[in-house]
Amino acid sequence: MSVKANQTPLPERVRIERALLSVSDKTGLVDFAKALSERGVELVSTGGTRKTLSEAGLAVRDVSELTGFPEVMDGRVKTLHPGVHGGLLAIRDDAAHASAMREHSIQPIDLLVVNLYPFEETLASGADSATQVENIDIGGPAMIRAGAKNHGYVTTVVDPADYEAVLAELAAHDGETRLAFRRKMAGIAYARTAAYDAAVAGWFAKEIGDTAPRRFSAAGTLSETLRYGENPHQAAGFYKSGETRFGVATARQLQGKALSYNNINDTDAAFELVGEFDPARIKAVAIIKHANPCGVAEGASIVEAYRKALACDPVSAFGGIVALNARLDAESAEEIVKVFTEVIIAPEADEEAVRIVAAKKNLRLLVTGGLPDPRSVGMLVKSVAGGLLVQSRDNGVVDDLDLKVVTKRAPSAQELADLTFAFRIAKHVKSNAIVYAKDGATVGIGAGQMSRVDSARIAARKAQDAAEAAGLSKPLTKGCVVASDAFFPFADGLLSAVEAGATAVIQPGGSMRDEDVIKAADDNGIAMVMTGMRHFRH
Incomplete structure (x- = not known):
């Protein structure tokens, strides 16, 4: 049914004479309310908010004086009443509305100050379902929508961060x-x-196991307005979703200039990659450029892992992102700052390491307090023209897979260790992805090519360039293993890897020509392992 539009002109200015305050976040509340009271604004409040204001010595009316009805049902019902909503929704210059207000003794509310039950914070704490349900606010959103709808007459405030702006507005306009x-x-x-509703809807979908709800909502809170996006002519902002996953959004920036759009995107890619490596087992470092790894390595120490990772592609590492799976120590910091680096991200950092990095005033240093769990569930969202693509996070981990040897020759213990290492990396390389690895380090990476053969050849060429830069007589791909993020559709991609020097390969399998690829491996004495899991990344 259609609703007749109000034709009454909206007033340019409205005097604030009565304010209703009902907040769970009491930050700045007392000072704000005192400033309102000093301006002669009548204060009306509910429950805990009224108690806080009264204890601060402020004169405050209970909302029940407006409604003529007490709070009931443990506070579930207190503001859902015409005495409140009539005061918020009334069009003051409409004769019929004014008459209804007089007839029912409804008093106008000029300023509404409401923030909601802490549903998101309760969710982040891991509370049980019953606690979550009790933290779904009903009266708050209803009042906010009412006040905001009637913004011709009502000023609605939902965030303590806006208290100063309200007071400044009142001071500037009498x-x-x-x-x-x-x-x-x-x-x-x-x-x-x-x-708020997006958070509640998302929680319900997760609770009932609905992976494709009829309607999908995503929301975030602006963390900062960025100078620009991927390119200077694009506007951009960084929003935090409230997810507690360790990473760039939850990190503390200890030093360096502000992060750019590309910095944030690349740093996230880097830290998600090193999250694949358990620091209790091994130390690991990833160097990222344009969201692709240009070097990844394991080591007994962070500095050892960094040196091995850098050796894979020292040219591309210039201006890259360095991610660590363990504490940044002084020795590692000394090595990293020798190369121009945009960002270092790590779970922790030693005081001496922080001092070393501080010498590079523009170098950003982020500490997160932990690593992202590669097995955790979550949703990823990508916009397309006219819609959203939503999928679950790729939480497949090679350690959990049933690896199947499909060739006559099985990989040696060292080859198998390098194969699983390489497959971890391939998961984080843009498709088509080829990763050559040896002794717990990448020695060549081919990313984002339309042909898997091209990725294999580019990775081999990168390895050749790195060998020449290091003064080696031959590239480290000689005697290495190779990982492919998806199956080889033809044997040519495998043969390119063999030509580069690979002795063992790991791939998902599943091609209609798997038998041809296996035969090519057998003909060349190559060991092949299939994972049964693909890791496309676009």
Whole structure:
């Protein structure tokens, strides 16, 4: 059914005479309320908010004085009443609305200050379902929507961060708010309820195991406005989703200039990759450029792993991102700062390492407090024209797979260790992905090519270049293993790897020509392992 539009012109300014405050986050509340009271604004409040204001010595009316009805059902019902919503929704200049207000003794509410039950924070704490349900706010979103809808007459505030702006508006306009300001605050209010509802809907979908809900919502809170996006002519912002996964969004930046769009994207890719390596088993370092690894290695120490990773492609490492799976120590910091690096990200950092990095004033150093769990579930979202692509995170881990030897020759113990290492890396390389590895280090990486043969050849050429730069007589691909993120559709890709010097291969399998590829491996004395799991990454 259609609703007749209000034709009454909206007032340019509205004097704030009565404010309703109902907040769970009490940050800055008392000072804000005192400033309102000093301007002669009448304060009305609920439950814990009213108690806080009263204990601060402020005169405050209980919301039940507006409704004529007490809070009931453990506070579940307190503001869902015409005495509140009529005061928020009434069009003050409409004769019929004004008459209804007089008839039912409804008092206008000019300023609404509400923030919601901490549903997102409760979710992050790992609370049980019953606790989550109790933290779904009902009255708060209803009031916010009402006040924001009627922004012609009501100023709605949902975030303590905006208290100063409200007070500044009142000071600048003799206790009144302008229509433009009320409209701006209404937009902020609706964005808040949208994000809140998205969090609740997402939680419900997860609770009932609905991997493709009929409607999908995603939300974030602006962390910072970025100078630009991938290119200077693109606008960009960094939003935090509230997910507690260790990474760039949850990290503390200890030093360096602000992160750019590309820095954030690449740093996330780097840290997700090193999260594949358990620091209790081995130390690992990944060097990333344009969201692709240009060198990854394991080692007994971080500095050993870094040197091995750098040797894979020292040219591409210039201006890259370095991610560690363990504490950044002084020795490692000394090595890393020898090469121009954009970002270092690690779970922790020694004080001496921090001092060493500080000598490079623009180099960003991020510490996260932990590593992302490669097995954890989560949803990934990508926009396309007119829609969203939503999928679960690729949480397949090679250690959990049933590896199948399909050739006459089985890999040696060393080859098998390098094969699993290489397959971990291939998961994080843009498709088509080819990774050559030897002794726990990448020695050649081919990424993002339309042909798997081209990826194999590029990776081999990279290895040749690195060998020449290091003064070696031959590339480290001689006697290495190779990993492919997806099956070899033809034997030519495998033969390119054999030509480069690979002695063993790991791949998902599943091609209609698997038998041809296996035969080619047998003909060349190559060991082949199939994983049964593909890792396309676009």
